[in-house]
Amino acid sequence: MAKSGNFTQAEMAKELNVSQSTISRELKRGRTRQMSTKRTYYDRYLADAGARVYRENRQFSRAKDFHKYSENFLEELPKAIVSAKQKPREHSVDTFVHM
Known part of the structure; x- marks a missing residue:
């Protein structure tokens, strides 16, 4: 064409x-x-x-700044994002990321 x-x-x-x-x-x-x-x-x-x-x-397209997140952060994130029925979330995901 x-x-x-x-x-x-x-x-x-x-x-x-x-x-x-x-x-x-x-x-x-x-x-x-x-x-x-x-x-x-x-x-x-x-x-x-x-x-x-x-x-x-x-x-060459990759996620930017992935290396700056520690292993501890990646382990704790799923625990922090628990549904409200199990326990109320203390922080928003954005707040948790910036802690």
Whole structure:
């Protein structure tokens, strides 16, 4: 669809049953700069490039600052989040996290 140039992003999204922003992000990820034989540059969408960029981005996406929570915190959190029937909760989850 992108190669043909006959579709807008909205039309591609409707046809593929996805959000328009999904199409926009994919086109941005897959956009590469090519050089013609006349040594002029042009942008082109390549699905392989988009897939590679996606995999690289996912490889480095991790939960931030997980290491700063101690083992004690992770053991005590389930005990602090007990249903109200068993015993009333003393702190909200947010308060417990910031203690």
